[in-house]
Amino acid sequence: MKCPTGDKLSQYVDDRLAHDDVAMHVHNCTQCQQVVATFEREQQFIKETLQTPTLPDDFTTIVLNQLEPYERQVKRKKLAPWKRVLFAAAGVVLALGVSATLNPSFAEWIGGLFSTEQVDDGLKMAMEAGLTERVNLEVVDNGMTLKVEDVLADSSRVAVSYQILNRDGEPQDADLRWGESGNEIIVIDQNGTELSQMGVGWQQGTDYGLIEIPLNDKESLEKMIVKFDLAELGGVKGSWKLEVPIDLTKKRNLTTTVSLQGAKTSQQGVVVKMKEVQYAPSSTKLFYETGFTKEEQASLTKDIQKLESQFGIKYDRFRNPFESYKTDIQYHIENGDGKVIASNNAFTEGKGHPIDVGLLDGSNNDTGQMGQLAVTRSFIPQKEDDKLTFVLDGIFKTVPSDFSIKIKPEELKKNPLTFDYEGNYMTIKKVEKQRENVYSRSSTPVEPKMVWGIEMEGGIEVPASRLETWILTDDKGNSYPTVNNWSILDEKDKNGRYKTTIHLAVPDLDEEPEELTLHLVSVTRYEEIEDVWAVPLYK
Structure with missing residues (x-):
């Protein structure tokens, strides 16, 4: 079975009990589990943001009265003194959609989506480092415009901001209904191969949507094209085809890779082997492997054979009750001062299940050996050079039960x-x-x-x-x-x-x-x- 669309997984996160079909797939698909975890983090982010205190009705007027007129040519560096004020205004965009009532050029004037609080700190830091390219590509049909405004790329991920505009140039809800209504978005590399990992996100009541492509295990990737083929936009039927070329060849020089020298430990029948860490402008990416020890592997094999004999159920790639034996770990990343900046599978008060904190995305790749996974996790980079440390807290292992x-x-x-x-x-x-x-x-x-x-x-x-x-x-x-x-x-x-x-x-x-x-x-x-x-x- 193919993985459900991003929209399907988003609906599943909103109401798990109404999507048993998706749950069947997610239960056995580590990649979709990561997508679901990302949606859950976004959902929590939105919930916390919507709790922002209400600003006065004349807040927008007060801010605009302090800004220079739009007609005046302003160099980007002159925006620096306003950065804190404009970020605060961006919070209003997220919670209340204030910019939708303003001249559409206002959001562009303050630097587009990547200068707002709607994106994570890693993307904002990459934008400040000058990695954003204003492309302003658009296609129009039946009075509706699909506009791709900015592309931000480094060696760890690519992010594309877009807007949906009506015939008056006013931003509309940025839901592209990806995977529905005949709407398709694909990403292909320089060889014409489609990339499997991509996310499309938006927040209701805001001007922008975001397409994000993680570049896990994509060291040879030099160029890509994001292709839009939409049959409906903002509730209007039509045809919107747009290609966004992205060149990554110069981005590799911005990444520093540190080998972890195969640091390895065995804990409670689980082996953890560290590979490397990559420092890019928009994220820090950690690579490691988990798996069962040889002794645990041998024991599991015997137990599975007993279960197959007991229940008469043999291996089937589409529905195998014995394929779920796997490994995972709980850990945190701390800075030079001992402060925790990110956690994987953390137990947190008020949560009935482990959650990730400070992580952006990740992937688990099956190596073909039972329980062994090649894992990638990305987390928000630190604004200042710091000596980060990985600290292992616990292990998870899925094993046979006799209950x-x-x-x-x-x-x-x-x-x-x-x-x-x-x-x-x-x-x-x-x-x-x-x-x-x-x-x-x-x-x-x-x-x-x-x-x-x-x-x-x-x-x-x-x-x-x-x-x-x-x-x-x-x-x-x-x-x-x-x-x-x-x-x-x-x-x-x-x-x-x-x-x-x-x-x-x-x-x-x-x-x-x-x-x-x-x-x-x-x-x-x-x-x-x-x-x-x-x-x-x-x-």
Whole structure:
């Protein structure tokens, strides 16, 4: 199955329970998990920004009265004294859309999207370093204009700002409805190969949208073209085709690479090997690998063979209940003063699951060996040269479990079944047929069908083990893989645990058995590091 569109993943983040089809894919796709994590960080950013105190009604007038007239030629360096004031005004653009009521050239006058608070600090720092190119490419049809204003590029990522303008030149909502209404955006390299990673973002009520292309493992990339092929813009049908060429050949000189000399540690059956760190103007990028030790790998192989024999389910690349055994790590990056500037998989008060702090994006690439991943993480660079240090805090590993529980569906209607396992306190509420959105292997939607589903709800402690993969067996000894769609809220129940729901879909089950058994065949456990392991990220 192909990865869902960015719009689909965004909708999934907004309402997980309404998108079981996407959840099935995200559960087993590390790349989409990173996209979802990025959307969650953006969602939190918007939520926090919208809490900005309300400014007075005449705030815009006060600011404009202090600025020189537009007709006067102003060199960019003269904007420096206004930088703090204009950034504050940009916060108003984000929260209230003030600039939409002004002359459209106002946003351009202050430096475009990359000079505002709508982008991360890394992009703003790269803009201040002079890496922004004003391209002003546009295409018009039926009174609507797609305008690409700025391109910002270095060796770590490319960012493109755009606007949607009506026939009066007024900015409209910047939602391109990517992947819908026949709208397509692709990125190709100098060889004509399409790049798989790209994000499109916008914030409702603002003037700009942002297209971002991470350049993870793209050392040989010299040039690219962002191609727009849109059939609808701002609710108007038409045709908008635009190509934006981007040259990266001179950007490589702006990046400093520090080898980490293969620094390596083994913790609780997990190997962590550091590769290198790249310092670019818009981001700092860390490369490392995680995997199981040889001993853990051998043990897992034996356990999987036992499970395959027990349940009679063999490997299938499209639905493999035994493919989820993997590794991950928890760590933080600290500066020379010991201040934490970024965290990966951090446990934070008010959150029922690990989150990333200060990270921009990342990717996990399967190396072909069970549990081994080549990982890239990008975080916001520091404004001043600093000696950064990687500090390992803990490890996550998904391993076999021998937990099982018997269920009599008819009895659940009167007496829901409760169990607790490794910090999870769950109640099985019902077993019933439910409508499922099913996708073919080509990602083409097909007719929804009714499948059996098992509903659980309860609460979890932090850190609790994550209940990953379940297999159902009926009273005749038949085995059925399940698809696990789980949700953890940032809200606690009366017992102080984070509210949790689990929906298990059983696509291959035709009839409700009188008795069934749920077998938990994989669980992700967190283990804290006892001894500090730190790696300097500098020469």
